[in-house]
Amino acid sequence: MRINPILKKDLKTKLRGWRTMVLLCCYILLLSAILFLYFAGNNMLVPYSSTAYSPRMAVDAYNLLIVFQFALLFLAVPAITATSITSERERQTLDLMLVTKTSSVRIVFGKVMVSIAHTMLLLIASMPVLGVVFFFGGVNFADIAKLLLFYVITSFFVASCGVFCSTLFKRNIVAIITTYILLGIITFGPFIVLLISVYVKELVLRNVGFNPTYGDFLKPLFPSSIFGFTSFYYSGSSMYGYGYSLWGSVCQEIESQIARETGILRFFKPWIVNSVFNIVGSILLILLSAAKLNPVRRKK
Amino acid sequence: MMVTVENLTKRYRKTLAVDKLSMEIPEGEIYGFVGANGAGKTTTMRIIAGLLAPTSGKVFVEGIDVSKEPLKVKEHLGYMPDFFGVYDDLKVTEYMSFYGGLQGIYGARSDELTDSLLELVKLTDKKEAYVDSLSRGMKQRLCLARSLIHDPKFLILDEPASGLDPRARVEMREILKELRTMGKTVLISSHILTELSELCTSIGIIDDGRLVASGSVSQILEKMTHSGMIRIKVLERQDEAVKILLEMPEVSEVSSVSDILEVKIKGREELFAKVLKELVDKDIPVVSFHPEEGSLESVFMQLTERGTENEN
Structure with a gap:
């Protein structure tokens, strides 16, 4: 099998040194520390305590870990990809790639793949830590598999945003900041749109008895990966129940609305809808990046 | 092609x-x-x-x-x-x-x-x-x-x-x-x-x-065998020769290095003959007339100075 040369080169150079291994070890140690401190802090490791070896507590620990991983994905992937093209420009190697018969689409795709490969490495390496919660029960293995798929698709989108910004700007720092701003708008913006629409319907239009359906949630929120992530957050099985946090309430509201759906929308689970958006968005961003990179279209 | x-x-x-x-x-x-x-x-x-x-x-x-x-x-x-x-x-x-x-x-x-x-x-x-x-x-x-x-x-x-x-x-x-x-x-x-x-x-x-x-x-x-520079040696009346040369519109610069006149011509080889003829017509005893050999370097300098003529 012929591996994309850009992916092969980046993996070779990055994995050869000691830095990646040290970072990977730090990441696993951090995850393990979070898990251990959570267990210890909640007396889960104390025999005969009320929370000892409780599956509900394990579910909360699992929630904590996957939120940490999700946040890390949004912080780490842009840092890798937003400099992918700008650093080639700075090193003066971009022209050397563009003068080969490799198309700009393949170059951009190679850069996105590099980031996905790094994400996969982090996710697979963290599996043993996530696996600890299986000792306690309460977490479905199929959900973890789906979560991994969701993470890969999300990192595909985040990486595409990073590469897109990297083709737009010449300086690393500008590309990184723009990527974070763009991702912030796509991730949190839909929630602001939802809040405004609810406010307009309930207060401004005096729509007394406004009872939003899943469709009302779905329409503005589908681009947000946080919305997709609600599918994996075990809000119902939490030790502290639904109302414990605002986040838990949001997840519970979405879950209960899906449960009430009887039409075709019941199949449109948040993670599926968001993944479709992410895949389509990624393809568009890759094509736009390739068009921007295409030397014959470049004016400078 | x-x-x-x-x-x-x-x-x-x-x-x-x-x-x-x-x-x-x-x-x-x-x-x-x-x-x-x-x-x-x-x-x-x-x-x-x-x-x-x-x-x-x-x-x-x-x-x-x-x-x-x-x-x-x-x-x-x-x-x-x-x-x-x-x-x-x-x-x-x-x-x-x-x-x-x-x-x-x-x-x-x-x-x-x-x-x-x-x-x-x-x-x-x-x-x-x-x-x-x-x-x-x-x-x-x-x-x-x-x-x-x-x-x-x-x-x-x-x-x-x-x-x-x-x-x-x-x-x-x-x-x-x-x-x-x-x-x-x-x-x-x-x-x-x-x-x-x-x-x-x-x-x-x-x-x-x-x-x-x-x-x-x-x-x-x-095409450009000269650098635009001619070295002329006259037996006598050097000052008069300089005056004659400077009056010619084709000549841009004249300098004398010991008994040799270095004359810079604005133009092509055909003008060299005109310069020589002018001196001989005015009875200047020219003993040597030596256009400097062109090199790629001098061609480049001339062309980029003039920057107009296309030799294609």
């Missing part, structure tokens, strides 16, 4: 980098592209390589339109810019195999080509060295090897000898001679005109984005 450039123009906002430039490079030719800094050499080369879109005009490589089928053109073209463009964290063989992969060459074929090219650029003993450990000259040779990994018929070399020490320059020149024997068509830019005249079969002189002269080295030297 390996390369055909038709009315190429490149404008950056108010700056005209290339102005209606047309040229042709036949197959097997080593074409030297000469011009001062900012004359438009690199811009022209980048457009031919498909790295920059022209404002107007057309470029064909092996009859293929660069703007319409850039990827097809890149199969036939190797490009070496005036910078190294190396990844410091790669070994020499990995660097070659990376670019081989980008050119669609993998596995044993890539290894085989890497070996032969490293031998050509005399880097076989540095195969396993990291690129950042190589000297400037070695990096330059490695870049040349990289541009040859897909065995292109046409090579664009932008200032391949710039920044190299004399030994590295000689080594680079030897490699380029080897490329000539391999039948490659090469477009090479340089400031070192003497090196180009030795190496190239044709020369193009570019000034302010315009091609002011183009042809074989001998053709250009033939």
Whole structure:
């Protein structure tokens, strides 16, 4: 099998040194520390305590870990990809790639793949830590598999945003900041749109008895990966129940609305809808990046 | 024809980098592209390589339109810019195999080509060295090897000898001679005109984005056999001779170095006879009349000073 040369080169150079291994070890140690401190802090490791070896507590620990991983994905992937093209420009190697018969689409795709490969490495390496919660029960293995798929698709989108910004700007720092701003708008913006629409319907239009359906949630929120992530957050099985946090309430509201759906929308689970958006968005961003990179279209 | 450039123009906002430039490079030719800094050499080369879109005009490589089928053109073209463009964290063989992969060459074929090219650029003993450990000259040779990994018929070399020490320059020149024997068509830019005249079969002189002269080295030297300077020795009445010469509109400058008059003529060879006739008609005893031999260097200086005449 012929591996994309850009992916092969980046993996070779990055994995050869000691830095990646040290970072990977730090990441696993951090995850393990979070898990251990959570267990210890909640007396889960104390025999005969009320929370000892409780599956509900394990579910909360699992929630904590996957939120940490999700946040890390949004912080780490842009840092890798937003400099992918700008650093080639700075090193003066971009022209050397563009003068080969490799198309700009393949170059951009190679850069996105590099980031996905790094994400996969982090996710697979963290599996043993996530696996600890299986000792306690309460977490479905199929959900973890789906979560991994969701993470890969999300990192595909985040990486595409990073590469897109990297083709737009010449300086690393500008590309990184723009990527974070763009991702912030796509991730949190839909929630602001939802809040405004609810406010307009309930207060401004005096729509007394406004009872939003899943469709009302779905329409503005589908681009947000946080919305997709609600599918994996075990809000119902939490030790502290639904109302414990605002986040838990949001997840519970979405879950209960899906449960009430009887039409075709019941199949449109948040993670599926968001993944479709992410895949389509990624393809568009890759094509736009390739068009921007295409030397014959470049004016400078 | 390996390369055909038709009315190429490149404008950056108010700056005209290339102005209606047309040229042709036949197959097997080593074409030297000469011009001062900012004359438009690199811009022209980048457009031919498909790295920059022209404002107007057309470029064909092996009859293929660069703007319409850039990827097809890149199969036939190797490009070496005036910078190294190396990844410091790669070994020499990995660097070659990376670019081989980008050119669609993998596995044993890539290894085989890497070996032969490293031998050509005399880097076989540095195969396993990291690129950042190589000297400037070695990096330059490695870049040349990289541009040859897909065995292109046409090579664009932008200032391949710039920044190299004399030994590295000689080594680079030897490699380029080897490329000539391999039948490659090469477009090479340089400031070192003497090196180009030795190496190239044709020369193009570019000034302010315009091609002011183009042809074989001998053709250009033939057309411009003088540097515009005549050394005249008169037996007596030197002051009168200077006065006569300065009154002639064709003469721009006269200086005397001991008993020799150095006369600078604004124009072509035909005017030399006119100057001599004028002196003889005024009974000046001319004992020697010696137009200075032209060199590629002086041709370049004249053309870029005048910057108007196209010798095409």
